[in-house]
Amino acid sequence: MSPNAAIWLIAALATAGVIVRPFNWPEVAWAVAGAAILVALRLISPQDALTGVLKGTDVYLFLFGMMLLAEIAREQGLFDWLAAVAASHAGGSARRLFLLTYGVGVLVTVFLSNDATAVVLTPAVAAAVKAAEARRPLPYLLICAFVANAASFVLPISNPANLVIYGARMPPLLQWLPAYLLPSALAIVATYLVLRWTQRDALRQEISSGVAGPTLSRGGKTAAVGLGATAVILLVASALDIPLGLATALTGAVTAAAVLLHERSAPWSAIKDISWGVLPLVAGLFVLVEALDKTGLIGAIAAYLSDTAARSTMGTAAGAGAAVALVSNLINNLPAGLIAGSAVQSAHVPDAVTRAVLIGVDLGPNLSVTGSLATILWLTALRREGHSVGFGTFLILGIVTMPPALLLALAAVLLFGP
Numbered sequence: 183m184s185p186n187a188a189i190w191l192i193a194a195l196a197t198a199g200v201i202v203r204p205f206n207w208p209e210v211a212w213a214v215a216g217a218a219i220l221v222a223l224r225l226i227s228p229q230d231a232l233t234g235v236l237k238g239t240d241v242y243l244f245l246f247g248m249m250l251l252a253e254i255a256r257e258q259g260l261f262d263w264l265a266a267v268a269a270s271h272a273g274g275s276a277r278r279l280f281l282l283t284y285g286v287g288v289l290v291t292v293f294l295s296n297d298a299t300a301v302v303l304t305p306a307v308a309a310a311v312k313a314a315e316a317r318r319p320l321p322y323l324l325i326c327a328f329v330a331n332a333a334s335f336v337l338p339i340s341n342p343a344n345l346v347i348y349g350a351r352m353p354p355l356l357q358w359l360p361a362y363l364l365p366s367a368l369a370i371v372a373t374y375l376v377l378r379w380t381q382r383d384a385l386r387q388e389i390s391s392g393v394a395g396p397t398l399s400r401g402g403k404t405a406a407v408g409l410g411a412t413a414v415i416l417l418v419a420s421a422l423d424i425p426l427g428l429a430t431a432l433t434g435a436v437t438a439a440a441v442l443l444h445e446r447s448a449p450w451s452a453i454k455d456i457s458w459g460v461l462p463l464v465a466g467l468f469v470l471v472e473a474l475d476k477t478g479l480i481g482a483i484a485a486y487l488s489d490t491a492a493r494s495t496m497g498t499a500a501g502a503g504a505a506v507a508l509v510s511n512l513i514n515n516l517p518a519g520l521i522a523g524s525a526v527q528s529a530h531v532p533d534a535v536t537r538a539v540l541i542g543v544d545l546g547p548n549l550s551v552t553g554s555l556a557t558i559l560w561l562t563a564l565r566r567e568g569h570s571v572g573f574g575t576f577l578i579l580g581i582v583t584m585p586p587a588l589l590l591a592l593a594a595v596l597l598f599g600p
Contacts, residue, residue: 213466234472243427247434265310266396274391287329355420408437503538507546
């Protein structure tokens with residue numbers, strides 16, 4: 183077997199392991215094992231593997247900061263409070279509760295990233311619909327998966343994949359908003375309308391109108407203030423073109439310290455509950471992509487994009503966005519985003535192509551449960567709450583929900599983009 187074929191085989195098996203999780207091993211084990219095998223077999227040098235790992239520095243810092251913020255907010259009951267506020271304001275209407283839950287999901291995704299929506303909002307929504315005595319809770323839980331992807335390109339901080347696509351060339355906020363605000367709005371609204379239509383029968387159910395108005399604890403209020411300040415700081419950092427990873431890590435650490443000092447709490451509980459395995463998982467994927475680059479894959483994709491974009495920017499953007507949306511569901515959007523991001527950065531394609539690729543990576547995973555890390559994390563959170571959604575059930579719903587949102591978002595990029 184040639185070295186290139188061996189790299190492809192190991193990368194494919196490692197990626198499949200991340201998605202399928204054979205033997206119930208965690209995702210991180212497969213990604214790290216794949217990277218380690220590549221180094222052990224000398225298919226990639228330790229120096230090149232380290233180069234791949236270091237390319238993800240900004241992503242690691244971003245994830246650390248966001249996970250710390252999300253865990254502190256969860257520990258102080260902020261997400262439970264947000265979900266309970268939605269339930270208490272539903273007034274006994276299942277449809278109104280659906281709309282309010284979707285709105286909360288949008289806010290959490292936009293300002294805390296899609297992974298936070300999947301991990302910490304899902305159990306909060308499960309608790310809220312239980313308090314509302316909803317006999318069919320699935321429509322509300324589905325929101326946590328679909329909105330996590332649909333709202334994940336409103337801001338640069340809404341999805342770690344955004345950092346991967348742009349790398350060191352992340353547009354400042356005042357360039358980002360004109361480029362993505364309309365596509366994001368269309369994706370969010372389209373996803374809501376289709377999801378609401380598919381769940382129309384379940385939303386005819388009766389729910390309790392006597393849900394008690396929640397009280398936010400002192401620690402929760404401090405966490406809310408800290409999160410608000412963090413959002414402002416990150417928006418300023420984005421506007422000034424300051425790398426978001428370091429800014430997120432620092433603001434997350436400062437916010438967590440402020441909450442813990444205010445509550446006179448030890449940090450160990452929050453630190454223990456952070457999903458630390460996400461960091462080596464992403465590092466392992468960076469190494470796999472670095473190895474694939476050595477086979478010429480990324481160079482070939484970059485050359486193809488550059489050539490086709492020179493002939494038709496709109497055609498290349500539409501095709502690339504649709505293709506990466508589908509590929510994300512086959513290999514997960516993290517490796518798909520790493521490969522696509524490296525390719526568009528190497529090809530120096532027009533901005534419309536890069537924006538279409540980002541939308542495909544962010545929104546495409548709403549097709550299947552294997553599409554994004556956020557959806558995989560959502561499934562794990564569901565199981566902890568005693569619920570489950572099968573691959574086929576999600577796929578049928580995704581086939582109806584994802585394409586309209588993707589087409590509208592891509593059309594907005596191509597027809598109305600700056």
